[in-house]
Amino acid sequence: MAVTARDVAQAAGVSQRTVSDVVNLPGRVGAETRKRVQAVIDELGYRPNPHARGLRNNRSGLIALVVPELDVPYFSDLARCLIPELTKRSLTLVVDQTNGDPERERAVLTGGAVSSTFDGVLLNALNLTAADVEAAAATQPIVLLGERDYGASADHVAIDGTEAAYAATRHLIERGCTRIGAIGRQARSTGTAKQRVDGFTRAMHEAGLDPNRYMAEGEYDRASGAAVMGEMLDAGDPPDGVFCFNDLMALGAMRAAWDRGVDIPRDLAVVGFDDIEDGRYAMRSLTTVAPDKEAIAREAVAMLVERVAGHVGPGRRVRAGFELIVRESSGPA
Amino acid sequence: MAVTARDVAQAAGVSQRTVSDVVNLPGRVGAETRKRVQAVIDELGYRPNPHARGLRNNRSGLIALVVPELDVPYFSDLARCLIPELTKRSLTLVVDQTNGDPERERAVLTGGAVSSTFDGVLLNALNLTAADVEAAAATQPIVLLGERDYGASADHVAIDGTEAAYAATRHLIERGCTRIGAIGRQARSTGTAKQRVDGFTRAMHEAGLDPNRYMAEGEYDRASGAAVMGEMLDAGDPPDGVFCFNDLMALGAMRAAWDRGVDIPRDLAVVGFDDIEDGRYAMRSLTTVAPDKEAIAREAVAMLVERVAGHVGPGRRVRAGFELIVRESSGPA
Numbered sequence: 001m002a003v004t005a006r007d008v009a010q011a012a013g014v015s016q017r018t019v020s021d022v023v024n025l026p027g028r029v030g031a032e033t034r035k036r037v038q039a040v041i042d043e044l045g046y047r048p049n050p051h052a053r054g055l056r057n058n059r060s061g062l063i064a065l066v067v068p069e070l071d072v073p074y075f076s077d078l079a080r081c082l083i084p085e086l087t088k089r090s091l092t093l094v095v096d097q098t099n100g101d102p103e104r105e106r107a108v109l110t111g112g113a114v115s116s117t118f119d120g121v122l123l124n125a126l127n128l129t130a131a132d133v134e135a136a137a138a139t140q141p142i143v144l145l146g147e148r149d150y151g152a153s154a155d156h157v158a159i160d161g162t163e164a165a166y167a168a169t170r171h172l173i174e175r176g177c178t179r180i181g182a183i184g185r186q187a188r189s190t191g192t193a194k195q196r197v198d199g200f201t202r203a204m205h206e207a208g209l210d211p212n213r214y215m216a217e218g219e220y221d222r223a224s225g226a227a228v229m230g231e232m233l234d235a236g237d238p239p240d241g242v243f244c245f246n247d248l249m250a251l252g253a254m255r256a257a258w259d260r261g262v263d264i265p266r267d268l269a270v271v272g273f274d275d276i277e278d279g280r281y282a283m284r285s286l287t288t289v290a291p292d293k294e295a296i297a298r299e300a301v302a303m304l305v306e307r308v309a310g311h312v313g314p315g316r317r318v319r320a321g322f323e324l325i326v327r328e329s330s331g332p333a
Numbered sequence: 334m335a336v337t338a339r340d341v342a343q344a345a346g347v348s349q350r351t352v353s354d355v356v357n358l359p360g361r362v363g364a365e366t367r368k369r370v371q372a373v374i375d376e377l378g379y380r381p382n383p384h385a386r387g388l389r390n391n392r393s394g395l396i397a398l399v400v401p402e403l404d405v406p407y408f409s410d411l412a413r414c415l416i417p418e419l420t421k422r423s424l425t426l427v428v429d430q431t432n433g434d435p436e437r438e439r440a441v442l443t444g445g446a447v448s449s450t451f452d453g454v455l456l457n458a459l460n461l462t463a464a465d466v467e468a469a470a471a472t473q474p475i476v477l478l479g480e481r482d483y484g485a486s487a488d489h490v491a492i493d494g495t496e497a498a499y500a501a502t503r504h505l506i507e508r509g510c511t512r513i514g515a516i517g518r519q520a521r522s523t524g525t526a527k528q529r530v531d532g533f534t535r536a537m538h539e540a541g542l543d544p545n546r547y548m549a550e551g552e553y554d555r556a557s558g559a560a561v562m563g564e565m566l567d568a569g570d571p572p573d574g575v576f577c578f579n580d581l582m583a584l585g586a587m588r589a590a591w592d593r594g595v596d597i598p599r600d601l602a603v604v605g606f607d608d609i610e611d612g613r614y615a616m617r618s619l620t621t622v623a624p625d626k627e628a629i630a631r632e633a634v635a636m637l638v639e640r641v642a643g644h645v646g647p648g649r650r651v652r653a654g655f656e657l658i659v660r661e662s663s664g665p666a
Contacts, residue, residue, distance in 0.1 A: 070409055070413055071410055076403050076409050077404055079404070079430075080402075080404045083430055093429075095403075096425065097412075097416055117425070222613070226614065251614050252614055254616070255615075278611050281555040281585055282615070283588065283616030284616075
């Protein structure tokens with residue numbers, strides 16, 4: 001038979017109301033009592049009924065992950081890491097896709113079609129203003145994701161995108177590349193792309209190389225990587241190394257090189273970003289920056305759950321780690 | 334200012350209750366009235382507030398897509414196709430991952446941790462019994478997905494997996510392959526794998542070839558495709574063509590062939606199943622069976638919305654189409 005709040009209350013020597021508060025409003029319960037009751041909850045395996053919980057305190061048990069595109073492997077990898085973190089707290093992940101549409105991103109945050117449904121939001125937004133984010137974070141639990149400066153005081157988990165781009169570029173330089181390209185700059189970016197451009201530029205300047213010689217815009221998908229790489233290779237005096245700002249563009253770039261008989265890594269070394277599985281099985285396995293997705297998921301959920309439980313205070317910034325994984329695409333020729 | 338139910342009621346000359354019924358319980362409204370009110374709803378752009386809707390009739394506006402794994406590209410492709418179909422009905426997609434765990438699949442269906450939250454479920458289950466599915470379909474709106482015989486009377490949308498596997502195998506035979514392998518059989522499968530084995534076996538028998546000579550089990554991921562293909566190639570007298578039961582295994586198999594200096598398609602032609610984007614940019618672009626995912630999404634949502642609106646009756650079976658897309662992996666050598 002399922003363990004009830006009454007069972008927990010009896011075993012812990014507290015009222016059912018206290019058990020309910022520990023589950024739903026832990027900030028209201030003293031630290032010692034909270035600890036004792038939580039220990040009994042864990043020991044008995046008590047799982048609060050989310051429907052009853054919703055009726056009592058207007059919570060749904062649902063956490064939204066709001067991302068620009070669901071079928072980008074980085075986001076589905078991240079969702080896969082988030083699910084166990086949420087499941088052990090009896091929370092369910094809802095994935096909502098915005099296509100980077102600022103109206104839709106705003107709608108999720110401002111009591112539009114869906115926001116009343118969620119207890120909290122993990123937000124990776126492309127086009128929100130700092131004011132949008134500040135206003136939303138003031139009224140509901142939000143944790144921001146992604147290597148960009150939202151310019152807002154809200155909890156935020158990300159790796160250091162500038163350092164990661166610097167490491168990727170240093171690797172190409174140390175390998176002996178001298179004509180190094182970068183694919184993925186964006187015309188008006190204050191976000192992910194800007195950090196990657198900054199890290200790339202710093203490493204190139206330090207090595208006395210021109211960062212702008214082979215710097216190109218890109219759309220973060222395979223088709224764009226293939227098209228941009230194709231143009232670079234067809235233009236004459238092609239690069240001998242390229243840092244693509246995500247793995248999808250790197251995979252497209254490798255395909256374009258392959259189509260032109262350019263040997264990877266002998267004629268062209270390629271580095272990506274994200275460490276998606278696809279890159280591990282490419283015909284030349286892909287060197288890439290691997291963000292610590294488990295850490296991102298763990299830290300983001302921990303902070304969000306604290307906000308849901310009533311924590312107030314200024315936004316916190318957590319840096320997750322990353323690793324440069326060297327594979328065939330930039331290995332020995 | 335937002336259009337309200339009152340605006341619609343006035344314009345259509347009906348009560349607000351009737352407008353609400355057209356939105357929430359269309360089965361209760363006469364066909365002519367329903368049509369007239371719906372026309373006004375469309376004209377004025379009325380969007381019912383899902384929170385108020387939830388309060389009135391215990392609906393959340395959430396539809397769950399329940400799949401074994403979120404980070405399988407086929408499922409994220411499918412989710413991408415479902416979102417616009419649901420959005421235009423003011424419904425939100427929730428993705429729930431079961432890992433194929435029968436307990437978790439059952440929990441979603443039987444009033445467990447999450448089912449009370451959803452208006453309806455799109456279910457791709459690996460390990461449920463016919464009795465599980467029948468019981469669940471009797472109490473809540475469900476549409477089944479996936480090329481398997483659930484053995485239950487419930488709405489179901491799928492392509493004909495046997496015919497698709499037959500077409501893939503015929504292609505290898507017509508191309509001139511005579512030592513044709515298949516990767517993806519499963520020991521106890523009554524589902525997807527069984528249909529693909531059946532279609533493969535029929536085509537091989539018709540051509541006077543032995544279907545079992547190079548038939549192997551597989552786990553539907555890249556690592557498994559690479560390992561199984563590696564064994565086939567290392568065993569001596571290797572196949573000259575292989576039908577992998579999904580694209581991920583085909584990509585792994587191509588990588589294993591590449592590692593051994595086996596030229597694709599000259600020495601080995603490879604065909605996959607699913608048409609994920611990854612295959613289009615592989616070093617040999619992948620020949621594959623492309624299910625009509627848009628049609629699957631469209632038909633599944635249409636049937637589910639009817640069930641949510643109160644449609645009763647026996648389970649309906651809808652066949653979506655597929656296409657064999659021939660690319661480099663089985664093209665001219």
